Amino acid sequence: MPTNRQQHLDNRPEGEAVVGNFKLVTAETPPLQDNQVLVRHHYLSLDPYMRGRMNESKSYAQPQPLGETMQGGTVGEVVESKHPKYAVGDKVVGFGGWQEYSVVDGNQVGALRKVDTTHVPLSHYLGAVGMPGVTAWYGLVKIIAPKEGDTVVITAASGAVGSAFGALAKARGCRVVGIAGGPDKCRYVTEELGFDACIDYRANPDIKTMSKALKEACPKGIDGYFENVGGYIFDAVLLRTNAFARVALCGMIAGYDGAPLPLNNPALILINRLKIEGFIVSEHMEVWPEALKELGGLVASGKLRPRESMAEGIESAPEAFLGLLKGKNFGKQLVKLV
Known part of the structure; x- marks a missing residue:
């Protein structure tokens, strides 16, 4: 059986996560038992939610255990099978974690x-036609539930x-209005992804300037907002929301290092009768087939052209993950392993 390199969580972050929180180890792959499959991972996924799981504090999921392989999505190929449903050569998506085999x-x-x-x-099954794509679908379709002509806004617009x-x-x-960091990302969001406008948060680093930029990009106000970040951007968006706007709360990356994220003006939730709903996409498996079918069609037709950042080799995972944050x-x- 092949030797398997893995990235473990060695210790928990104190504040900001660092490379020293991780440890590269080598393990032997155990022989297969009946109904087991050996998968060689081609790509592993790096996602912001992983930072929250590195903490020991209470969250929607159990913390990542110390001394064990970092958990996460993977795509790869079956290289050995003792299960009748899977054959050698089958391409598969799973939750194999930060390692070369599972x-x-x-x-x-x-x-x-x-x-x-x-x-x-194959790599798109970890992004546009995978968990991130279904996350976007659920927040938009089930929570924001837009009508034609509505204005919707999303942070981290150039990401998966x-x-x-x-x-x-x-x-x-x-x-559709995006918020992203830097002119290159904003250009990609409008020119390649087809957004109507994109706001550079680096050029609008506070509530006042961000609110002004949102007013220009959303002249009819905001009907739906998909939140990945939190912090001052959330405050600025709330100032521009229309009555009965809907907010799909997916992530709060600005607070992943443990700092609290107070709202500046929570009274706006009442004044504008906002609906704010947090969600975890893995709790809604019933929508995945419908969502993946639509997302796969958008990619196949060229209407969705996702971009990928690729790190090379299992040893690069920690640096790439910290860069993502x-x-x-x-x-x-992604991390490319094959």
Whole structure:
């Protein structure tokens, strides 16, 4: 059986996460038992939610255990199988974590799913046609529920969730406004992803300037907001919301290092009768088939052209992950293993 390199969480961050929180280890891959499958990972996914799980504090999921492989999504190829449903060569998506191989119980519901790479590249099943894409779909369709002509706004617009959100919202006849960091990302959001406007948060670093930029980009106000960041951007958006606007609360990356994120003007929630709903996409597996079908169609037709940032090799995962938390990635952040 092949030797398997893994990235473990060695110790918990104190404030900002650092490379020293992780440890690269080598393990032997155990022989397969009946109904198990050996998967060689081609790509592993790096996502902001992983930072929250590095903490020991209470959250919607159990903390990442110390001394164990970092958890996360993977895509790869079956290289050995003792399960009748999976054959050598099958391309699969799973939750193999930060390692080069995983042994998976083929009978475990949701542990492994075969995917078709004829029209959708394998790596996209970790982004646009995977968990981030379904996250965008759920927040837009089930929480914001826009009508044609509504104005919707999303932070981290150039990333995996944001790019999918833009294509889905345009398909529903919305005015779509993104918020991203830097002129290159904003140009990509409008020119390649087809957003109507994109605001550079680096050029608008406080509530006053961000609110002014939002007023210009959203002349009819904001009907729906997809929140990934928190902090002053959330405050600025609330100032521009219309009555009965809907907020899909997906992430609060500005607070992942443990700092509280107070709202400046929570009275706006009452004044504008806002609906604010937090959600975890893994709790809504019933929508995944419908969402993935629409997302796969958008990618295959060229209406969704997601960009990827690619780190090389399992040893690069910690640096790439820390870069993601600082917005250094451009599009979906992956680690290429094969």
